[in-house]
Amino acid sequence: MKSKTALIFNVLLVIVFLFAFTLPAFAGKTYKLGMSLAITGPTSDAGNPYSKGAEDWFKFVNETDYLGDGDKIDCPIRDDQYKNDTTKRFFEEFLDDEILIFLSYATGANLALKRDFEEVKIPVIPASYHEGLIVDANYTFMPVATYSENAVGLAEYVVGKHQGEDTPKVAFFIHPSAFGRGPLEDTQKAIAEGLKIDIVEVVEHGTDLDNTAMLQRLVSKGVQYVICHTVQTPVATMLTDAQRLGVSAGSFGEKGKLTFLGAHYTGGSDLIALAGTATEGYIWADSYNLTSENNEKAKKQLELAERYGRDDKAANSHNYGAGILAAQIATEAIKETKAAGLKITRGNIYKTMQTLNFESFAAAGPVTYSPTERIGVDVMNIYVAQDGVFKKLQSFESQYIQKVRAGR
Amino acid sequence: MSYFFQIVVSGIVVGSIYALAALGLVLVYKSSRVANFAHGQIIAAGAFITFFLTVRLGVPIFFSFLASMLITFFLAMSVERIFLRRLIGEPIISVIMVTIGLASIFDGLIYLTPFGSENFSFPDFLPTESIVVGGVSISWTQLVGVIITFVLIGAFSWFFKKSTVGISMRAVSDDQFGAMSVGISVPRVFGLAWATAGLSAAAAGCIIGNITGLNFETLHAFGIVVFPVVILGGLDSILGAVVAGIIMGLIQQFASGYLDGNFGLNGTGDVMPYIILLVILLFKPHGLFGIHEIERV
Numbered sequence: 001m002k003s004k005t006a007l008i009f010n011v012l013l014v015i016v017f018l019f020a021f022t023l024p025a026f027a028g029k030t031y032k033l034g035m036s037l038a039i040t041g042p043t044s045d046a047g048n049p050y051s052k053g054a055e056d057w058f059k060f061v062n063e064t065d066y067l068g069d070g071d072k073i074d075c076p077i078r079d080d081q082y083k084n085d086t087t088k089r090f091f092e093e094f095l096d097d098e099i100l101i102f103l104s105y106a107t108g109a110n111l112a113l114k115r116d117f118e119e120v121k122i123p124v125i126p127a128s129y130h131e132g133l134i135v136d137a138n139y140t141f142m143p144v145a146t147y148s149e150n151a152v153g154l155a156e157y158v159v160g161k162h163q164g165e166d167t168p169k170v171a172f173f174i175h176p177s178a179f180g181r182g183p184l185e186d187t188q189k190a191i192a193e194g195l196k197i198d199i200v201e202v203v204e205h206g207t208d209l210d211n212t213a214m215l216q217r218l219v220s221k222g223v224q225y226v227i228c229h230t231v232q233t234p235v236a237t238m239l240t241d242a243q244r245l246g247v248s249a250g251s252f253g254e255k256g257k258l259t260f261l262g263a264h265y266t267g268g269s270d271l272i273a274l275a276g277t278a279t280e281g282y283i284w285a286d287s288y289n290l291t292s293e294n295n296e297k298a299k300k301q302l303e304l305a306e307r308y309g310r311d312d313k314a315a316n317s318h319n320y321g322a323g324i325l326a327a328q329i330a331t332e333a334i335k336e337t338k339a340a341g342l343k344i345t346r347g348n349i350y351k352t353m354q355t356l357n358f359e360s361f362a363a364a365g366p367v368t369y370s371p372t373e374r375i376g377v378d379v380m381n382i383y384v385a386q387d388g389v390f391k392k393l394q395s396f397e398s399q400y401i402q403k404v405r406a407g408r
Numbered sequence: 409m410s411y412f413f414q415i416v417v418s419g420i421v422v423g424s425i426y427a428l429a430a431l432g433l434v435l436v437y438k439s440s441r442v443a444n445f446a447h448g449q450i451i452a453a454g455a456f457i458t459f460f461l462t463v464r465l466g467v468p469i470f471f472s473f474l475a476s477m478l479i480t481f482f483l484a485m486s487v488e489r490i491f492l493r494r495l496i497g498e499p500i501i502s503v504i505m506v507t508i509g510l511a512s513i514f515d516g517l518i519y520l521t522p523f524g525s526e527n528f529s530f531p532d533f534l535p536t537e538s539i540v541v542g543g544v545s546i547s548w549t550q551l552v553g554v555i556i557t558f559v560l561i562g563a564f565s566w567f568f569k570k571s572t573v574g575i576s577m578r579a580v581s582d583d584q585f586g587a588m589s590v591g592i593s594v595p596r597v598f599g600l601a602w603a604t605a606g607l608s609a610a611a612a613g614c615i616i617g618n619i620t621g622l623n624f625e626t627l628h629a630f631g632i633v634v635f636p637v638v639i640l641g642g643l644d645s646i647l648g649a650v651v652a653g654i655i656m657g658l659i660q661q662f663a664s665g666y667l668d669g670n671f672g673l674n675g676t677g678d679v680m681p682y683i684i685l686l687v688i689l690l691f692k693p694h695g696l697f698g699i700h701e702i703e704r705v
Contacts, residue, residue: 041515043625044524048525201668204675206678207678209619212665213664213677221669233527237620240547245545246545277532
C-alpha cells in the first residue's frame, strides 16, 4: 500500500514539474528589441526622460497583456552617453541578440549607422529627427516631423503672421554640427522654392556667457525673427540676454525687437527651467502633446507616469512623451504584425510599419506611415511660452517641406 | 558709440568670469605644477550644492553660496588627501592622469543624482531689470558676478602676498625641496591649494550657473573652456589669469560684434581668442605673466 501511495505521489510530482517547466510556453512569446541612448552625458537632459517614457510604456504593455496571449516585449535600455562608438557596439550586441527593432537616439550615431541599418534590414526608430536620416534610407521610421519640417514650418509661420509688406528678416541660431545645419539648408531650399523670408545671418553658437554683441548686431541689421535649432542651454542664455538688453519682442513680430522661435529640442519645460521669465513669448514647434494642454491625452501621459512613480519633472517632459511614442510605434508594429497573422520577424515588422496607422496620446496627431512616407506624425503644434508654461497656439503642417523633398 | 562700450562691458564681464573659473586651475598649478582636469566637475558641484541648499533646503541663497564654497573647500581638500597626496614625487603625467580619472568619477557620481541629467535655474534673487548707463546695459547677475570675481581675486592676491600660508604656497611652487628645508609642509600646502581651488570653483559655478542656467554638461565644460585663459596668463599667475581672462572676453565680444555676420565671417567669437593666443605664445611662450625658469647645469 505504502509503495502504491509513493508511486502516485511520484507521478504527481513529475506532472507538477513538467507543468512548471512548460509554463513559459503557455505564458506567451517574448519579442526582443534594443534601445541605446544618452541617459547620462551630453543631451541626457533629453535622453533621461526619453528612456523613462519608453521603459514605462513597455512595462505597461507587459503588465496589461497589451499584445495579447501573454506575449511580452523585452527591451534592454543601454546608456551610450552620446558616444557614437558606444552606440555602434550596443547595436552590434543587440544584433547578436536578434532584436526585431532598434530604438536609437543621436543624429551622429544614426548617420554613422545608416548604412548598417539598410544592410541588416532592421527597422529603426530614432530620437533624432534629422531629415538626413530618412534620405536614401528605407528602414528608419521617424516618429514625428523632422527638424527641417520644424524650421521650414516656423519660417512659414513667420511669413503668415508677419505684419507689413516687407519680407521678414530672419536670423538662424544653430548648433555647430550636422544636426544644426541640416534644417538651415532645407530652409534655404524652401526659399529657393519661393518661401518669402530673408535669411540675414546664420549664427553658429559656442559656449557663450554673453550674447550681447550678437543680439545687438542682429537688431542693427533689422532682423525681427530668430529661428533656433540647437539644444536648450544656449537658447536660454540668449533669451536671458535679450531680456536684459530689452530686445525681446513684447508681441509677435514687434518692430525693432526680436521674436524668438525654435525647433523641437530648443523648447519645453527644460527651457523654462533654465531661462525662467525670459522664455515668455518664445514660439516653439513640436509634434508632441504637452501635459500643460491639460487634455485627455495629457491625462493619459500623467497616469502612466504616476503608475510607475515618476516625478513631476519627468511626467511633464515632452521628452518623456517622445520616449513613450517611440515605444508605442514599436509595440503597435508588433501588435499589427501579429493581428495580420504573420510571423514576428524583422521583415514582417518592416512590412507592417510601412502601413502603420494609430493614435497616440503622446503625439500631437496620428502616426501614419506609408511605403513612401517615413514620418509618423506630420502635424506640428505651434506653442508659445506664457505664464511659465507652453500653450498651444495652433496646429500646423509645413507646405514647403514637401516641395523641398520633391526637389531631392 | 554705445555699441562699442556695450561690447567692452560685455567683454569685461565675460572675461572676469573666465578669470574666476581659471583661478582654481592656476592655484593648483601654482603649488603642484599639475593641470587639474577635474576642475570643471568641481565648478558644477559648487553650483549644484548652492542650488540644493537654496531650493531643496530653503537656505537663503547668500548663505548657500558661502556654504557651497566651504563644502567644495573641504571636498577638494579631501580629494587631494585621498587620491593625490600619495602621488607626491611621482611623475607629473601620473598625477594628471589621476585628475582625468577623478573627472570621470565625479561625472559618474553627479550622473547618479538628478543634477546629472536635468536642467535647473537659481530662483530670482536679484532685480531682473538691467542697469543702463548711457545706453550700456549690464544685468544685476553680471554685475554681482563681476564684483564677486574681483573680491575673490583681490582676496587671493592678498593671501598669496601677505599671509604666511600664502607665502608658504609660493615657496613650495618655487622650490619644493627648498621649501621643505625651511620647515614648510609640502603636503599641507598641496592640500590647501586644492581646497582654495575648490572654493573658487564653487564661486565660479554659482556665477556661471546663474547666467546659463544649471546644466551639468554646460557647467563642467567651463573647466576646459578656460584652459586657454590659464595658458595665456602664464599658468601660475593669478594676475595673468585676470588679464588673460579679460583679454579673451574682449576679443570674443569684439570678434562677435564686429566680424561675425560681416565679410562672410561667422563664429569668429569662438575662434579669434585661440588665434590671438597662438600669436601671443609665439612671442611669449610662457604666457603673459608666466615664469621663465632658467636652469643652470
